[in-house]
Amino acid sequence: MESMGGLNTYITVDGKKMTMAEYAKYKKAKNKEIQSKLSQRKQRELRKKKREERKARVTEITILPKVVKSIVKNAGPIRSLAAYYDNAYRQWGTIANLILELPEIRNPFVLFRADAHDIVNTIMEISEIAKGNEKAVFAYVQKLSWKLDNAKAKMKALYNGVVASGVLFQFKDKECINGEGRRLGLRILMTRTFKSLEAIEAAISELNEIATNGLDTFEYRTDVLERAYRTI
Numbered sequence: 001m002e003s004m005g006g007l008n009t010y011i012t013v014d015g016k017k018m019t020m021a022e023y024a025k026y027k028k029a030k031n032k033e034i035q036s037k038l039s040q041r042k043q044r045e046l047r048k049k050k051r052e053e054r055k056a057r058v059t060e061i062t063i064l065p066k067v068v069k070s071i072v073k074n075a076g077p078i079r080s081l082a083a084y085y086d087n088a089y090r091q092w093g094t095i096a097n098l099i100l101e102l103p104e105i106r107n108p109f110v111l112f113r114a115d116a117h118d119i120v121n122t123i124m125e126i127s128e129i130a131k132g133n134e135k136a137v138f139a140y141v142q143k144l145s146w147k148l149d150n151a152k153a154k155m156k157a158l159y160n161g162v163v164a165s166g167v168l169f170q171f172k173d174k175e176c177i178n179g180e181g182r183r184l185g186l187r188i189l190m191t192r193t194f195k196s197l198e199a200i201e202a203a204i205s206e207l208n209e210i211a212t213n214g215l216d217t218f219e220y221r222t223d224v225l226e227r228a229y230r231t232i
Contacts (some may be wrong), residue, residue: 020136024129027136064137065127067215068144068207072123075203076196077189078151081158082116084189085109091183092176099176099186104161112154118147142211145204152200159193162186 013023035043072078088096100106122144129137162168168187171177179185 020139021125021129024132024134024136027134028132061130061133061135061137064141064210064215065123065130067210068126068141069123071203071206072119072144072148075148075200076152076155077192078116078119078155080184081155081189081193082113084184084186085113088176092174095171095174096176099165099167099171102161102165102167104165105158105167108154108157108161112151112158115147115151115154119144119151122147138211138214141207145207145211148200148207149204152197152204155193155200156197159190162190 012018013026018026035046038046085100088100100109122140126137126140126144129140168177168190172187175183175185177185177187180188
C-alpha cells in the first residue's frame, strides 16, 4: 500500500495499481464471480454467514461514518471557516473582499478551503464504503486524519495571518469582523480557531487510533456511540 502525494491511497493487485475505492469494487465483483460458480445450497450458506458477520460488525463499521463525523464536528470551526470564505462577499460586499484579498489572509485561507473540501469528500467516501461493511474503510479513516492534520496547519497559519494583518482592529466596527449569531465575523472565528488547535490534534490522534485498531478501543466513548446507535 502506498500514498501518492498524500492525496490517494493505492494498492497493487495482480500488477494493477488501484485506489481503495476501485479495490472495493474489484473485490465485490470478484466475490460475486466466485459465488456464482457455487451450488445454490452453498450460496445460501454464504449469504447467511455474511448477514451474521454484518450484524457482528455493526459497531465497528456500520456506525463508523457517524462516529467520524462527530469527531470532526467537535474538532474545530472547519465548516464555519469554509462558509465564511464562500459567503463573505454575498453577505458583506466589497469590505469582505478587501479583507480576504489581503496577502496575509488570502494565501492561508485559499489553502485551508481546499483542505476543508478534501475533508468533506473523504467523509463522504467513508460513508459510501462503510455501507458495504468493507474493512477498506479504515484506510480512508487514516486518510482523513492526514487531511485534518493538513487543515490544522493551514488554520494556524490563517490565524497568524489575520492577527498580523491588523483587520481585527482596523475594521472592528464592521459586522464581517464582529458579527455574531448566524453571521459570524472573523474575530469570533479566529477565537474559536485558536481554541480548537488542541482539539484538532486530539481528533487526529483518535482517527489514527481508529484506523489502526478499529472502534473496539473506543468503547469508553459511550456518548459518541450512543448518538450513533440512535440514528441507525
